[in-house]
Amino acid sequence: CSDDFLEYQPEGYLSVEDAATAENAEALVVAAYAGIANDEMIGPLTSMWVYGSVRSDDAYKGGGGRSDVDIIDRYEQYNLTIADDPSDWMGPRTWTNYYKAISRANFALEVINDIPDENYADKTLRQAELRFLRAHSHFMLKLLFKKIPYITEGLTQEETLEISNDVDNDALWNTIADDFLFAYNNLPQSQEQVGRADRNAAAAYLAKLRLYQAYEQNETHQVTNINLDRLQEVIDYADEVTGDLEADYGNNFLNGYDNGAESIWAAQFSINDGTTVSRVSFVMGLNSPHGTGLYGCCGFHLASQNMVNAFKTDASGLPLIDTFNDSNIFNTVDSNGEAPLAAGITLDPRIDHTVGIPGRPFKYRNTVSESGDMIYNFSWARDPGVYGYFGNMKEQQAPDCSCYVKEGPFIGTSKNIDFIRYADVLLFKAEALIQRNEVDAGITIINRIRERAAASTQRQIDAGATNVYNMGTYPMGMSKEDAIKALMFERRLEFGMEGPRFFDLVRWGVAEQVLNAYLDVEKTRKDFLANANFTAGRDEYYPIPQREIDFTGGLYVQNPGY
């Protein structure tokens, strides 16, 4: 009787045995998908605005002065060398969150591997999806931390703790690629459930991975060689990707276009789905305009003056690649809180999809019924004395959007976050072509991107934007050097403030050169940058979180400089 009395079974839980069954295999796969989108404001997984945009020349941290979420200020200033930083925000949490996602995929794989083939028709398919998910997380980790342990299924805790992060850089790329290859070889080109990984996404990812891999880095992150064979793979995989560009560039950043032709691989979000605060994304919750009752908080992630200047075009509608930053545009605010454009300047229309500019319509709207004016105004800026007044636009939705939820001070939306869109795949290919000296073929692709951008002005003009657009295409017959510059510049304009910028600069091996040149000028405009300086051989990557080194008994190797 006494043993009966002492027998207490958990209420409302599953045991490991109950969870690890064939019946639950599908559910465990769903949980693994959820894992890649379980990010948080202070440990992001999806949007790379902190790591890729603020850390580059695209954007400032924003918010209420430098001390507001000061960990991002340290990223922005490349000032991260306190080993035991008491703040546990951002980098270390992102590390943890990706490995959580990886562990979900691995657990599902363990369960599925053990199910006899004849009992599970979708076995290989699901294995391929899970390996894709696992590779995705490792890929993102690698962009941030470079040296990472690659964790596969079926390991005990002890075995997991023996996996070092000190592996050959090229070999690590190949390890990640193996998972993507398995996915590529075993997934259908598209899946009925659009949120699932498919062969198309695997091909795009392989193109992306081989592109990064092609720029071979040494221990201090310098690019020592560009591997042309890898670039050929980029071209081959890119050709396997089916997709199209959205007719209007802005569609990519609007509710209603999730999983469209341009969205190759994305994190899925949803609203009114019965979850506590809706499965919306709050990863950009700090980033809505501050000084307007329409949004209310918190004015982070603001376009740099340099970024705004980059959208200038010359008489032939081409960007001023070498001289764009010699003069500022939209740099005076009149008494109406608007920043008129000086006469004679023309713009790439993508600026009005990317940046909130005083006096210009925001999110293609000049009114929101009953909610007031949607012309971006100087007063929407939170701390203009420090960070200026340019806002971010791609991340925002109109406050009357059915995708929009305000929880506490922060705004989330059910808009998907794209990891790879088709424009990216095209430019991967263009980059590979140009590096392989197939310049005209590359420029042709760039021009396709530009033509779509040129055609993406209708919404702004309808909303009352002054039509100052002038877009042109590049001529054939450019030199390889000029074509590479054009490619680099095009990527910046096309993906402005979407996050890839910093990783592009590191891939190309030009981060130190570009960012310190940017800071030299930008600090004369914004004195909060007065002491910022990028240190080559260190600031290309984040430090391995000290606690992870400690928890593995010093097994992990720290990145140089930290």
Next chain:
Amino acid sequence: TVTAQEDGMPLPGVSVVVSGTSQGTATDFDGNYTLENLSRDATLVFSYVGYKTQEIKYTGQTTLDVVLAADAGQLEEVVITGYSRERKVDVTGAITVVELGPTEGASLSSGSAVQGLQGQVPGLFIEKNGDPTGTSNNILIRGATTLGNNNPLFVIDGVPTVRQEVFAGINPSTIESVQVLKDASASSLYGARAGNGVIIITTKNSAKAAGGEKFRVTINSNISMLSEKQQRYDMLNAQQRGEVLWQASVNDGADPNAGYGEIYNFDWNGDFNNPVLNGVTIQPYVGGDTNVPVGDTNWQDEMYKTGYVYNNEISVSGGTDNSFHLLNIGHLKNTGILKYTGYERINGKLNSNFHLFDNKLRIGVNTQFSTSDETLASQDVGSARIPSLSITLAPTIPVYDSDGNFAGPIGAGYSDRNNPLLMQYINRWDNTDRTTIFGNIYAELDILDNLTFRTSLGLDHSNYQRKDIEPRVFNGFITRANNRLIIDSNKFSSLVFSNTLNYQLELNDKHKIGVLLGIESIKDDFSSVYAQADGFSIETEDYFVLKEATGARTTTGRSTGSRLLSQFGKINYAFEDRYLASFTLRRDGSSRFGADNRYGIFPAGTLGWRISNEEFWPENDVLNTLKLRAGYGEVGNQTIGDIARFGLFESRYGSNQNQFVPDFFNIYYNVGTAYDLNGVNTGNLPSGFVSIQAANSELKWETTKEFNFGVDFNMFNNNVTGSFDYFTRETSDILTTPPIASVIGEGQQRVLNGATTQTRGWELSLAYSKTFDNGLKFAVATNFGAFKDEITALPEEVVSSYPGTVDNSIIGHSQFSIFGYKTAGLFQSDQDVQDSPTQVGARPGGLKFQDLDGNGSIGAEDRDFLGTTLPDLEYGIRINLEYKNFDLSLFGSGVAGRIGQDPYIFWNNYASGRENSGLGVLDAWTPNNTGSDIPSLSLAFNDQRISDYLYRKNSYFKLRNLQFGYSFSEDLISNWAGMTGLRVYFQGENLFWFTPKDYIGADPERTNVDNIPVPTIMSLGLNINF
């Protein structure tokens, strides 16, 4: 025969002296004495430790029976040592009997009997916070035993509970005794959960304890006035803050007008190399809004008010030899010192028992109930706690705009916080109701004359309901467009069934043997329901009911429980009242452990030697009595989650991390398993399962083994009493849930039997009392407790979750160690920076760290152990004076030998871009003010890594209580409706304190500014007896 008043038991060893002669004797084991050749009219003096000395005239009778009454000024004689009563003199463990009488005032003004214990018991450490509930946030007996929960076990009338609020809710007039069992040999019989010490509370349930057979009425009344003015932090006013922002901006090379031009106008020369400030003027409007004229607000002034506590209780008690009844009802109201907070409690108690069949069967109930309602400090929309926001909000924000509406921060340069007064105001409807029913029904049957069976069924039941109303907010930057109601409720129930058999045997008047056998089962169950709903069309208190919500709704809930089954036994043996021995054994089974490790066996034994009862002990005036004690005991600990040993998965359809780890940003952290695979953006989602805990089937009891050596003595004609204890304790297999490397994955943390800690310490209590010929009674009691804890072993995978490094680990240090950098003042010049070890962010006027490893640069390896946050020494002193009808008592206590982080340092020694600063920043280092220890001001380079600059000595001595009373003479009051006692008193608490020189904050007990400060309290009280 000499017997004791409270239980009628014979008193051995009572000294009987014929006054004025050398003739005398002592009572024997049965309390008998013989005196021969007594002359008539001789005066016999009966004296005994702990009892009032009686003088009786001999009038020729052949037997003279005397009943000695316990001396209220002395320690109570009988103690409960575990399911049975023992005489204090026979006790061999480390037990302190607390005299609560003098601290009734402190119990009443705080509403918590816990406060009555503060500083009274050597080795018992209590600190409270300023919540109107009077809750103590820290109760430690002999320091910390384990690495997790260190709360003691409360045993109230034989029913165990770990809920402090049950004890807190007992009114002082119903408490008979409180005892603190400190060492394992004493507490071992309580087995599981006794590892952190046991506090035993007995309420009055016999006529003797309640003061005789007559019915009595006792009324205690107390009105207190609470003020936190002494505990405030001095912050900058509007003008001063402008000057500080200018200096800090210029130091950073930033134009102050760019950052703060909307708040201040800085008139300066614009030369960063040689900055000169001509003047700072404050912009007239907040955010340029002409409706919001700038303020110069002292937010602490605005947020706090004088609070009042009204506490009244009335007891009616009495009975006969065959029955007893006690009825008590109390009402407490605390109006709160933070505006819109408060606490109200009604509690009652009924103890009743009947003695049947010629006193062979005794049945009874001890019950108490309390119901309370609290509204506490709130938080703003962005989750900043109001007590800290009340310190830090910028002074230039006015409380109200010119329309009389609440103003808030708006415009560049302000923090994204809300007006704290508004936040507290809109949360005024929030409340938490707690209802507790606690008590037992019991029966005792004397099977034989000396064999008693007792059975008791105890219940500890609590109902909790928190209502959180979140109205819409349109104030400051951060608004809330949606309103919400949260109802969070839970129910806890613990059913305790105990059966004991008690056997007492005396042989040859020399051997006294007591045997106790018992079994006990404890069944705990907990369940909760959480509901939240949005969208209420009107915002009145009455309308916020769940059914009226029109927006999103969420409900969740959980259920858990645990079981304990124990068998125990105890043998006491006394030989000729000189040699004492006791042996106990308890076997506990816990549902929290798997079948193989379910049972823990916890033995204990003690020996005592009352040397002064030996025949060779010379009768002397110096050392009157002496008792030596030695004990060894083991106790178990199972304070882990109910289901800690299992590997668990759960479905997390809609969860965010806030539901598991409440934290502001965790609301926005999705940890669910649902995912929109179909890409339809809405509707019911496919979902899965996720691991939340890894299994550890090996999980077993944590064990504490403790040696205790003690000595009790009376000296100088019993005017000095004291005891000294030395103990050494080792806790092994400590249950911990260490953090793990992230690669191991989600939900893979598990509970381990990990660490070993050792604690050594001593305790001393010394009391002196004397009644002078002129009627002045003087008593002083002191107590000291000192201990040092040390982690002696840690599993490798756990080490890194503690302070320290691989080479310099926590092993050998206290678990409360602070690990960080040592500072060497401030850099005085660029040259100084160049000549010093390389340090990131080094600048003249910045903090300079010591290069402990001498490698020429400051890095993680330069950290070392700086000290511990738990004190080396705790001490208390109480002085009582009585003269005629006046009484005066003073009580103070303190701690020494600890370090702590003074929260004020972050404001006083650093400028901040959004928060206000303390006055210290006005004296910060500049090239012209190099003597300062406050770093040169900066808004961006405030290096606040853990160091001895932040962690400083924060010892203190506090005068906690001063009471001055007047008792009306019985002649006078007996005319007033038969009143038998009337005393009025004035009481002051938390009056003043002493701190070390470099301690800069207000109150060293305020270590967390998110709590309301502990106020200074002035009370007026009444004790009335009929």
